Amino acid sequence: MKFTLTLFFLLFLISTGYAQNGVIKGRIMANGEPLSYASVGIVGTRLGATSNDKGYYEIKNVPAGTVEVGASNVGYQTEKSTITLTAGGMAVVDFTLKEITSRLEEVVVTGVTRATEVKKSPIPIATISKKEININVNSNIIDAIVKGVPGVSATTTGPNISKPFIRGLGYNRVLNMYDGIRQEGQQWGDEHGTEVDQYGIERAEVVKGPASLTYGSDALAGVINMIPAVPKGVDGKLKGDFLTDVHSNNGLIGTSLGVSYNKSGWTYYLRGTQKRAHNYRNRIDGLVYGSGYREYNVSGTARVDKAWGFSQISATLYDNMQEIPDGSRDSLSRKFTKPVMEGQQDDIKNRPVVPSDELKTYNIGTLHQAIQHYRVYTHNQLILGQGNLNASFGFQQSRRREYLFPTLPDKAALYLVLNTLNYDFRYNLPAWHAIETSVGVNGMWQTNQSKDATDFPIPDYTLFDVGAYVFTKKSFGKVDISGGIRYDTRHLTWNDFYTGLDGAGFGQRVAATTPNAYLQFPEFTHQYHGVSGSIGATYNLSERLLFKANLARGYRSPNINEVGSNGLDPGAHIRYQGNRDFVPEFNFQKDFSFLAYLENLDVSVELFDNRISNYIFQARLSDAQGQPVLDEQGNLTYKYQQAKAQLYGGEFTLNFHPKSLKWLNFNNSLAYVKGLNKNDKLIEQYGDDAKYLPFILPLHFRSELRGTLRKSVGPYTGIYARIELDTYARQDKIYAVDNTETPTPGYSLINVGTGTSVKQKSGRVFCQLFFQVNNLFDVAYQSHLNRLKYFEYYQASPNNRFGIYNMGRNISAKVIIPF
Incomplete structure (x- = not known):
């Protein structure tokens, strides 16, 4: 009782x-x-x-x-x-609520330790929203970011493989992140793309410049953080969206379904996506054999938000069957041919022409990559008074197989399994005299193993990476100052790795005691160290007029391919040779920006000067007669070099949004970067051929005229129409030693698009419609960073065209149905 x-x-x-x-x-x-x-x-x-x-x-x-x-x-x-x-x-x-007309008011989390408005960060940070991603219809998320952020470019191997470059630097110098967890999927490879579901990304944040302070090695050029959708809905009510995306050029069909549920501080989210495409087309090559793909994605999140903080656990599954283009052709008709035999029996110049029914099929060809990327991670925050403790952990596995034998379709030429454990601890101290300080430790542990395959471009290895940093920021009236310092160490090691031949003459891994065993990778152990940091300030002349300056020192240890490679990467058709004596890269970058977000127009000028010590780059090997070094299958050989380098340039944007014509936007951007090789001995030997760095995009100008109706027309709201001019100048400032690069003519593309939202009588959006035509006039062009440009086996061509061209006209339509 x-x-x-x-x-x-x-x-x-x-x-x-x-x-x-x-x-x-x-x-x-x-x-x-x-x-x-x-x-x-x-x-x-x-x-x-x-x-x-x-x-x-x-x-x-x-x-x-x-x-x-x-x-x-x-x-x-x-x-x-x-x-x-x-x-x-x-x-x-x-x-x-008023729409944000200025990106200065946007809040970012990348490159900083706490959520920060763009206007308060002296580091150049750009964002691209889901709306912009949808408008810039593309085959993958990196291409959408390239279109939305000046200064970002990508090297491509067909429409579904794009590797980002920031201001002339790419590969492991750009740190790709998914929801704040660094992406690890053999980034060193030319034809290794970013394993991310493009339809599940809510926004992307791009740091242009060294971000080693908060992320450590591999952020020498900057960071691209792809942030997945954060579900929003009414408590106790299921919410979601269904998307379908179709493209005319390569028959791409993409569908994606996402659902979320919120209840009492708990959030659950699940998304599934599939994409498939056949070979793409251009008016020079016709259908490009070996460029089709099939991709599946599944992702899920569970999160709880309480008074003590939050905890989130997420998982993703990426599965891609990606064809490998070969580039072999008939010498007279220039039609694509395909291999039907192996080894010495395969005469590249006498292969059969690909039948027409195999050029436009969704079936994946014998020559293809099979890529699986699994990821599970957790973000946690514990509120401790006025401060908070943040902890993130992630495990990911990348399984990459490449199949290149037409008579043995189940035999892998390359089979790599990469396991990575990521960790990140950060404590945001309580503000003291308006000074916000954070301290943190992060890094990764990684192992790589070669499985049953015939080629071994890199050894099995173990890597452990750890770094500690302190970051602080304070405002003094109109001046915002931030900066910090970091120390990193990375341990890289591998054991003796022997290879030999099996009874059929294929390569295989063997024991050291096997007769005729070849020590392809002698054992190696090395410790790399680096100190990085930055200091910068933003001067707010007014709420809409700002000056920014930042000085940063970045650090990057050599990646596994640069220091350890000694073999064929079969999917890239390249034999790599690394150098064990390479030392870490360090750069010192100066950034200066002027930003004006006015009533009728926005103006931004971002300038940079980047000096790099021990810059590592690829260079093609030639024999004593100046001819490229080829193996019996015609694969080129590249050897990594190391020298000083300088990159400078900047981005300029001018966007008109007249107050008297609120429906009109006229957006313009200009991006330029020049890369200079500072290896005096090489320049003395080869002259101007060695003067410039490879993989530098030429002057790039983009202009977009967009009109948006401010009022609804019946059930249609937000109706817009746009026309875009995308122009690239000729690039003749190239690294031409041994024909590593060749000049690329300039070109201009016209893109047009329209879209709208359809509302129900209740006012709720029934669907969103996007219609786009890229390369309206079907221009034949080759991007300077298109790897397929160099897929050529002949010294002469009947139509005087060499290599493979980029995609021709592409008509696309996308429908998104929220519910």
Whole structure:
């Protein structure tokens, strides 16, 4: 009886306590229409809600007293209101959110230790939203980022393999991240793409410049952080979207389904995607044999947000069957041919022509890559007073197989399994005299193994990486200052690796005691060290007029291919030779920016000068007669070199958005980078052929005219039409030693597009429609960073065209149905 009375009394006290709490409700509007799925919360607490499809929200159990209520949504300025709530009372707080017309107000998490407005960071950071990703219809997420961020380019091997470059630097110098976890999938390879579901990305953040301070090695050029969608919905109600995407040029068919559920601080999210495409087409080559692919993605997240902080666990599965283009042709008709025999029996110049029915099929050919990438990771935050402790862990496995034997389709030429454990600890100290300081430790442990295959470009290895840093920032009136310092160490080791031949003459891994065993990779152990850091400031001349300056020292240890390679990468058709004596790269970069976000136009000027010590680059090997060194299958040999280098240039943007013509946007950008080889001995020997660095994109100009109706037309809202000019100048400032690179003519492409959202009578969006035509006039061109440009077996051509050309005209349509 006592227990019952006590329990009743406690329940009475609790219910009385709740009865004393109040309710805040209201409506959120934007552009004269209800704004659904906007976030509303009590500042400084975990109390909050999400607006429904009519813009209404309700926050229950709000303690009595004076509280600050904030409303926010992606693409809109956050609004706050202070109210006094009586015990058991109710308050109505309505919000009208304004669209963010300036990227200065955007909040970023990449390259900093705490969420920071772009305008407060002296480091050049650019963002691209889901809206821009959808408008810039592309075959993969990297190509969408390239179109949306000046200064970013990509080396490509067909439409589904793009490796990002930032201001002339790529491969392991650009750190790819998925939701803050570094991507590890054999990034050293020319034809190794980014294993990410393009339809599941909500936004991307790009750091242009050394970001080694917060990320360690491999962020010498910058960071691309691909951030997946964060579900927003009404508590207790299932929410999701279905997407379908079709392209005319290569028959791409993409579909994606995502669903989310929120309840009492818990969030669950699941997405599945499939893409398939046949060979792409251009008017010079016709259908390009070996460029089709089939890709599947699954991702899921569970997250809980409470007063103590949050905890999240996520997993992704990526599976891609990617054809490998060979480039062999008939010498007269220039039609593509295909291998049907092995080894010395395969005469490249007398292969049969590919039948027409094999050029336009979704079946994956015998020559292909099979890539699986598995990832599971967790983000956690514990609030400790005015500070917080953050911990992230991730495990990922990359399985890469390349099949190149037409008579033995199940025999792998390359089979690599890479396991990586990522870890990251960071403590954000409580602010002290307005100084915000963070300390952290992060790194990775990694093992690579070659399985049953015939070629071994790199050895099995073990890598352990750890780095510690301190980062701080403070505002002095109109000046925001931030910077810090970091120390890294990386241990790389492998054991003796012997290879030999099996009974059929194929390569295989063998024991040291096997007769005629070849020691392809002698044992190696090395410790790399590096100190990096940055210091910079932003001067706010006014809210919309800023000057930025940043000095940064970056660090990168040599990757496994640069220091350890000694064999054929069969998918790239290249034999690599590394150098064990390579030392880490260090760079010192100076960034200066001027940003003006005015009433009728935005102007930005970003300039940089990047000096690199011990720069590592590929160079083609030639024999004493100046002819390229080839193996019996015609594969080229590249040997890595190391020298000093300098890159400088910048980006300029000028965007008009006249206040008197709110429907009009005229956006323009110009990007330029020049890369100089500072190896005096090489220049003395080869002259101007060795003057420049390889893989430098030429002057790039993009201009877009977009008109958007401000009012709805029946059920159609947000109707837009756009026309875009994409121009690349001729690139003749190349690394021409041994014909490593050849000049690339300039070209201009015209792209057009339109789109709209279709609303139901309730005001809820029924679907979004996007229609795009890229390369409207079907221009035949080769990007300077297109690897297929060099897939050529003849010294002469009947049509005077060499290598493989980029994609021709492509008509695409995308439909997104939210529910």
